[in-house]
Amino acid sequence: MTVSTRMLRNFTSPKGSRLPGKVLALALAAAVASPIAAPTPAEAQRGKLSLIRDAETEALMRDYAKPIFRAAGIARSEPEIILVNDKSFNAFVPDSRRMFINIGVLMEAETPGEVIGVIAHESGHIEGRHLVRLRAAASNAAIMSVIGTLLGAGAIAAGTASGTDGVAQGGLVTALGAGSVGQRTFLSYQRGEEAAADRAALRYLDATGQSARGMLKTFDRMAEQQLFSARYADPYAQSHPMARDRHNSLENAARNSKYFNKAEDPVLQYRHDMVRAKLIAYTSHPQSVARAYPRSDKSLAAQYARAIGAMKSRGKGAVPEIDKLIRQHPNNPYFHELKGQALLEGGDPRSAIAPFRKALSIKPNEPQFMVWLGYALVAANNPANLPEAENLLKKAIQRDPNSGVAYSQLAIAHSRQGERPQADLATAKGLMVSGDFQGAKRYAQRAQQNLKRGSPSWLQADDIVSYKPPQLERRR
CATH class of the missing domain: 3.30.2010.10 (Metalloproteases ("zincins"), catalytic domain)
Structure with missing residues (x-):
């Protein structure tokens, strides 16, 4: 579920990119944020x-x-x-x-x-x-202020303020700055x-x-x-x-209750076992995963956990194990997603495009699959891929306006196509979602300088410039 720092070299110096280094760094910071990853020690110390x-x-x-x-x-x-x-x-x-x-x-x-x-x-x-x-x-009440902040940031990033329709959906970020949440x-x-x-x-x-x-x-x-x-x-x-x-x-x-002795739904139990195996594999040390799911365990959940463990340690070297899962259940979109991630982790984004595309074909309305495919298309560094990547990432944001990865990759796609104002605006929106309101304002102001005054994009940038997050209450 994550893109490791091994992939950074594929993005830091895109040919023809007009994004300054700082923008790329911010985009990459969001892009490599792990959907399943433990907080860093620094984050833990700050109570995020x-x-x-x-x-x-x-x-x-x-x-x-x-x-x-x-x-x-x-x-x-x-x-x-x-x-x-x-x-x-x-x-x-x-x-x-x-x-x-x-x-x-x-x-x-x-x-x-x-x-x-x-x-x-x-x-x-x-x-x-x-x-x-x-x-x-x-x-x-600091946590309530954080929730309010997310609500406002999600609305602004999604473009649901200043004369636009829609309801804010609340922001999701990898790490929320809220020391009192704990x-x-x-x-x-x-x-x-x-x-x-x-x-x-x-x-x-x-x-x-x-x-x-x-x-x-x-x-x-x-x-x-x-x-x-x-x-x-x-x-x-x-x-x-x-x-x-x-x-x-x-x-x-x-x-x-007449339902007390009712058996668990076997389909839900299967899905629960698979998700549980995934979470354990992503968040545990490989030795812990091996103890929890030894080779003697032939269940599909155990195979899933071991394949994820292999992907974490070997990148695309885990593809043969993932292919075994796909052969057993070719219509499971999450197996194709895992294969795409393993290839992306292994530094082969071009090969990752096909499994991500397959996952999306099985579950066509899943915004996270749209983001993954858009990410691979951008990472493949082929100019012909950029229009499709841009379209996919915009669709993903419409369905899930809180994806920092989508905004960061959209910024890179715009930049590589010479669309600097739109790249700055996408970066600003991603920073809003991540809670960096000052950084978002800076990029929104820069975007406004090159956008037509009064246009939808200009108004979205203006919403970011004008946004005032709620103040966190402090304990006395």
């Missing part, structure tokens, strides 16, 4: 919240959530599920439109029901409007609200014909964690207290 993007994982989470959102009566707004690159078992909802879920939830959960139970519980907080009081009572005390709810969300979750599960066994298993896990001191307890256990009591109070109601 690291988010990930992965089409396969996001699709699974949407399918988990849709029935629950309908049962909760929040399907119309359909809260966006945002994946946090944190291996702890945690989830929270800072507003009614976003649900943050750590990848640790997926990595620890053995069944779909455990994840669905978490989604159902957090949906209970949204339906119960617990967030209004939470925001008012929070001792540190303060899990902010995530604590009143005990009554926790109980209400638990009961609501049971209702949603029953209404959708799903078992609450996974939810009870989650409480068991939390109760075990609470045996340790608060210093070592998992953040989810700290912010959702009294797990054993909650388990006991819900167990009878859960067991009385």
Whole structure:
């Protein structure tokens, strides 16, 4: 899911590029940001919240959530599920439109029901409007300011301000600058609200014909964690207290449901196993992956994990292992995506074009596949590819206006075609999404100097120049 620094030499000095070095550096910084990657030590010290993007994982989470959102009566707004690159078992909802879920939830959960139970519980907080009081009572509201910042940045970058239509979709970045996000005390709810969300979750599960066994298993896990001191307890256990009591109070109601003994959906279980293997492979040391998925394990999930591990260590040398996956399931778009990434990682972007194109042909509306293909077309350094790359990247941004990689590659495509104002504007939009508002203003101002005053592009640049992010509240 990532493009390593080995690929930098293919982009830093594009023939005929008019982008100055700093613009290219900024574009590359966004381009190589890993959708699945641990925060650097410096990021961790600054308390940044690291988010990930992965089409396969996001699709699974949407399918988990849709029935629950309908049962909760929040399907119309359909809260966006945002994946946090944190291996702890945690989830929270800072507003009614976003649900943050750590990848640790997926990595620890053995069944779909455990994840669905978490989604159902957090949906209970949204339906119960617990967030209004939470925001008012929070001792540190910095996270809400960050969410507001993302909302504004997403709107501006997508061109949904100043005379344009549309609704901002909120920004996703690889690392959010918000030191107080890690303060899990902010995530604590009143005990009554926790109980209400638990009961609501049971209702949603029953209404959708799903078992609450996974939810009870989650409480068991939390109760075990609470045996340790608060210093070592998992953040989810700290912010959702009294797990054993909650388990006991819900167990009878859960067991009385006619769906309690219903088996897990085999299709969802298969997809869960695949996503879990992917996350473990991308975020763990190769030796840990080998222990979790030894060669003796012939399951497709184990083969997937080992292929990803090989791609991380050998680049395009992993293609034979990935091809074995493709032969077994030729219509799995994520296997073709992995092959394209391995080739891109191995310094062969021209060969990466075909597997990315195949992935997109199987799932034609997936914006992340559009970005990957656009990236490979730009990286191939063939001028004939640039119009197609530009078109793909613009389509991807229309569907997902928060992709820093899309903006960075679009900037390079514009630059190589001699379209410097548009390159500057794309760079400015990418910087907006990443939260570098001052840098975005500088490039937007430069773009305006060479754009027709009053044109749509000029107005978008003006929105960026005029944007004022909300001020973060500081703890006293």
